[in-house]
Amino acid sequence: MILTLTMNPSLDISYPLKHLVINNVNRIDDAKKTAGGKGLNVARVIQMAQKPVIATGLLGGHIGQYIQDELAKDSIAHQFLSINQESRHCIAILHDSAQTEILESGPTINQQDQQAFKQHFANLIAQADVVTMSGSLPKGIAANYYAQLIDIANKQHKKVLLDCSGQALKEALQHHEKPYLIKPNHEELGLLVNKTIDATNVEQISDILLHAPELQAIPLIIVSLGQYGALARYQQQIWRVSIPRINVINPVGSGDATLAGLAIALSEQSTLPTLLKRAMVFGMLNALEAKTGAINLAHYDALFKQIEVNLYPSPHHVSG
Amino acid sequence: MILTLTMNPSLDISYPLKHLVINNVNRIDDAKKTAGGKGLNVARVIQMAQKPVIATGLLGGHIGQYIQDELAKDSIAHQFLSINQESRHCIAILHDSAQTEILESGPTINQQDQQAFKQHFANLIAQADVVTMSGSLPKGIAANYYAQLIDIANKQHKKVLLDCSGQALKEALQHHEKPYLIKPNHEELGLLVNKTIDATNVEQISDILLHAPELQAIPLIIVSLGQYGALARYQQQIWRVSIPRINVINPVGSGDATLAGLAIALSEQSTLPTLLKRAMVFGMLNALEAKTGAINLAHYDALFKQIEVNLYPSPHHVSG
Numbered sequence: 310m311i312l313t314l315t316m317n318p319s320l321d322i323s324y325p326l327k328h329l330v331i332n333n334v335n336r337i338d339d340a341k342k343t344a345g346g347k348g349l350n351v352a353r354v355i356q357m358a359q360k361p362v363i364a365t366g367l368l369g370g371h372i373g374q375y376i377q378d379e380l381a382k383d384s385i386a387h388q389f390l391s392i393n394q395e396s397r398h399c400i401a402i403l404h405d406s407a408q409t410e411i412l413e414s415g416p417t418i419n420q421q422d423q424q425a426f427k428q429h430f431a432n433l434i435a436q437a438d439v440v441t442m443s444g445s446l447p448k449g450i451a452a453n454y455y456a457q458l459i460d461i462a463n464k465q466h467k468k469v470l471l472d473c474s475g476q477a478l479k480e481a482l483q484h485h486e487k488p489y490l491i492k493p494n495h496e497e498l499g500l501l502v503n504k505t506i507d508a509t510n511v512e513q514i515s516d517i518l519l520h521a522p523e524l525q526a527i528p529l530i531i532v533s534l535g536q537y538g539a540l541a542r543y544q545q546q547i548w549r550v551s552i553p554r555i556n557v558i559n560p561v562g563s564g565d566a567t568l569a570g571l572a573i574a575l576s577e578q579s580t581l582p583t584l585l586k587r588a589m590v591f592g593m594l595n596a597l598e599a600k601t602g603a604i605n606l607a608h609y610d611a612l613f614k615q616i617e618v619n620l621y622p623s624p625h626h627v628s629g
Numbered sequence: 630m631i632l633t634l635t636m637n638p639s640l641d642i643s644y645p646l647k648h649l650v651i652n653n654v655n656r657i658d659d660a661k662k663t664a665g666g667k668g669l670n671v672a673r674v675i676q677m678a679q680k681p682v683i684a685t686g687l688l689g690g691h692i693g694q695y696i697q698d699e700l701a702k703d704s705i706a707h708q709f710l711s712i713n714q715e716s717r718h719c720i721a722i723l724h725d726s727a728q729t730e731i732l733e734s735g736p737t738i739n740q741q742d743q744q745a746f747k748q749h750f751a752n753l754i755a756q757a758d759v760v761t762m763s764g765s766l767p768k769g770i771a772a773n774y775y776a777q778l779i780d781i782a783n784k785q786h787k788k789v790l791l792d793c794s795g796q797a798l799k800e801a802l803q804h805h806e807k808p809y810l811i812k813p814n815h816e817e818l819g820l821l822v823n824k825t826i827d828a829t830n831v832e833q834i835s836d837i838l839l840h841a842p843e844l845q846a847i848p849l850i851i852v853s854l855g856q857y858g859a860l861a862r863y864q865q866q867i868w869r870v871s872i873p874r875i876n877v878i879n880p881v882g883s884g885d886a887t888l889a890g891l892a893i894a895l896s897e898q899s900t901l902p903t904l905l906k907r908a909m910v911f912g913m914l915n916a917l918e919a920k921t922g923a924i925n926l927a928h929y930d931a932l933f934k935q936i937e938v939n940l941y942p943s944p945h946h947v948s949g
Contacts, residue, residue, distance in 0.1 A: 322718065324731055329651075332727035338734050340718070371698070375691035398642065398660070400720065402731070407652035411644055411722070413660050 311355055311572045312437040315348030315366035317415045317447040319399040320375050329404035344379040345399055347443035350565035350602025356385045357604050360573050363388055365433055367426060370395030390429045392422050417449035431461050438576040441568050443472045452476040456484035468575055472568050482523050490529040498532050508534045515621060518542035543581050550585050553615040555593050562602040566595035582618040589616050631675055631892045632757040635668030635686035637735045637767040639719040640695050649724035664699040665719055667763035670885035670922025676705045677924050680893050683708055685753055690715030710749045712742050737769035751781050758896040761888050763792045772796040776804035788895055792888050802843050810849040818852055828854045835941060838862035863901050866940060870905050873935040875913050882922040886915035902938040909936050
């Protein structure tokens with residue numbers, strides 16, 4: 310079973326408007342309301358791939374109940390810790406070919422709830438093979454909280470896939486216990502090592518992955534390069550992943566779908582080339598759908614066959 | 630007891646933002662969420678005046694429960710009919726000295742719920758002296774629905790205060806059973822009689838109130854004229870109400886507060902001049918508060934003394 314963590318989920322409201330009229334009233338007939346948050350996208354994709362998953366994190370109030378009922382509608386198993394505060398709304402206004410978002414910060418989590426969640430997490434993870442941790446931490450929670458949860462997971466020999474950025478990622482990497490996998494894009498990798506990185510500069514990225522001291526204790530790192538595929542470091546080897554061109558419909562959530570693919574492959578102990586292919590296919594499947602955090606498995610095989618995974622530099626290249 | 634009717638309540642969300650950045654992410658720390666809808670403003674003001682009130686209407690889903698819990702926090706008694714759909718959100722973005730609103734239309738009410746509400750209303754109104762009906766009707770409900778509810782109220786000899794506009798108001802006035810009171814502003818009065826009306830033209834308004842055929846069967850009509858006070862017709866007499874100047878903080882909800890004052894005065898059988906003064910004071914008290922649909926009774930007496938109510942034309946004038 311895969312456990313997906315979402316510490317600050319939201320009820321996402323989408324308002325399609327032809328025009329947004331400023332300083333006036335905009336009336337809307339077809340608002341869409343869905344369970345949101347990166348970890349919930351991961352859970353939805355795993356559920357759509359018909360693999361066992363449980364979503365967890367913190368939820369509260371009427372909005373928390375609304376989110377849980379939306380998850381139930383999508384048949385996504387969930388065991389959130391209830392907090393005594395309202396979960397947040399996040400608004401996306403789609404108007405005039407633009408997307409204007411208003412993101413509430415959500416509740417401030419007190420020490421008691423933070424402690425209670427660690428116990429809740431320890432109980433849940435006993436049943437899991439793999440756990441994903443996605444997105445930013447809510448207010449009131451210190452940046453090293455993911456690091457604390459990784460401690461708990463590692464003690465039980467569970468693999469942690471960590472998909473966050475900024476201080477929360479830095480703290481997790483400085484901690485003595487490490488996540489099993491991180492998947493920064495080239496910009497996030499640059500922030501980690503204080504360098505500007507070009508997505509097409511495979512040599513530079515490979516060099517950072519092999520030699521940056523803060524990355525060495527992480528078993529598996531996957532750097533997504535958008536249309537250029539990905540570069541992965543597993544132990545001391547670099548793998549280059551090339552992907553076919555696709556007609557992107559909606560790229561939002563592709564990183565979450567990729568994480569879902571990685572979690573499934575790890576829980577099923579796929580070989581590394583297969584793991585990388587599965588992950589990339591999931592990301593592409595999401596980009597082919599209009600809905601964020603959704604995949605259609607009908608296109609899986611065709612895409613899978615078009616992905617190439619090779620050691621870098623290639624053995625030919627090295628020997629040649 | 631006063632019954633206040635809100636057929637399409639909302640969870641009002643207010644986002645104070647310094648600037649609204651279009652086509653990007655706006656993060657917000659201090660969203661405010663309150664029970665909204667004109668009839669709920671009326672109920673809140675009556676409750677703040679410490680008079681017995683019950684709020685009713687249609688509510689559903691998580692948002693409906695959220696609204697009910699907000700009412701409970703404000704100690705507003707309520708007996709809504711539950712529907713099997715989500716109540717709506719209404720968003721107000723306060724930004725760049727502007728107020729941009731996104732108003733969801735809310736659920737479409739089916740025939741079964743419309744019938745069930747008529748029975749619910751008939752039961753509740755048996756306990757009431759007076760009922761207020763405020764605001765627009767939700768989707769799926771015919772424009773003559775208020776007229777049907779007025780039938781029910783009139784059969785039980787209860788006074789109906791109707792505060793709506795457009796087709797719902799027209800249908801209510803064309804119906805054989807009439808509301809006891811309507812309170813159009815001068816523009817809404819103009820729409821009713823297909824004339825352009827100037828708020829300062831007391832003679833024209835007086836003439837319409839006394840002679841427009843569609844208005845004759847309504848016992849009491851109050852035309853609010855903003856800073857110019859109001860003009861009222863009770864049976865065949867016109868009353869002119871003059872109000873002092875005040876420093877308006879937030880005029881939104883003043884019409885609802887005025888309706889609350891009218892409902893209280895009618896339920897307590899005030900004399901007509903006192904009724905008119907109480908109503909105007911409540912409207913002004915709301916305008917002096919930052920919160921919509923809120924009053925501070927500490928200022929009541931001082932304002933009450935400054936309001937003048939006279940017959941129009943004055944008996945002096947007629948005799949002189």
